[in-house]
Structures are given as structure tokens and as C-alpha cells.
Amino acid sequence: MNRYSATSWDRLLTCHHDWKIICLELIKYIDHSIFCGYRGEIEQNRAVASGNSELRWPLSKHNQYPSMAIDMGPYFKELKNTDWEDALAFAAFAGAVLTIAKQLYMAGKISHQVIWGGDWDSDGRTRDHKFRDYPHFELTEENVWNL
Structure with a gap:
């Protein structure tokens, strides 16, 4: 059974409640790491x-x-890590995140829709963006899923 490391768990605790619901469902199916939640001023400007x-x-x-x-x-x-060069693995992972988030949203369990940093406009295309941030997801109140 997949579970979060202490570091991933600490990072998740800095996130909005919707992220906790999404991630606790996601970890049941896909092992993953949380790299960042809240960022302070120094950390953001370094990014x-x-x-x-x-x-x-x-x-x-x-x-x-x-x-x-x-x-x-x-x-x-087997790597004891994330493969940062595997864009397809990040895209497959994003599909799972977005699917779980949409199911939870439709069931009324979360209050926000989700945008992925590989497809900022949620049109299903990744090559129409200059800046691609494959590990990045954000909650939005916009109707990006056209529901």
C-alpha cells in the first residue's frame, strides 16, 4: 500500500483542504511525492x-x-525517486490527478476545479504553452471543465 513520506505529508499539510481530499484519494492508486505546497517569499523568488x-x-x-x-x-x-526527465510519466500522472479531482468535484466532496501546469487552459493540449510546469497543479473557481 502506498503512503506518504513524512516530508510529503508535511508539505500536504500546508495545502488547502481540497488538496488533502484529492491527494488522500490519489495515494490509494498511484505512489507519488509532494514536492511543494506553501511557499514563502524567499522560496518563491528562488523558484x-x-x-x-x-x-x-x-x-x-x-x-x-x-x-x-x-x-x-x-x-x-525502483528509482527511489521521481524521474524528472519523463514528461510522459508526468502527463499520465496529471491525467489521474485531474480524473480524481473531477470525480470528487462532481460528487460535491471538493469545492474547486483543478488546473495542471502542463495544460494551463485545460484544452487537452500541452504544446500550446511556452511555460510548462508538469509537477504543478492549482485549485481554481473558474469553470475550466466546462461543467
């Missing part, structure tokens, strides 16, 4: 400087507490 974010403090959804954004990805037991 911009390193090219991992385009938004300076306090404009990222990671900068709200609890965090409306989460960075996470598939964990591979």
Missing part, C-alpha cells in the same frame, strides 16, 4: 530565479496559506 516559476512573490497560488497550489509527481520505487 523564479531558477526558472521553476514565472510569478514572483506574492502572485503565485503557492503563496497563499493554505496553498491553493501543489507540486507533485509520480514516485518510482
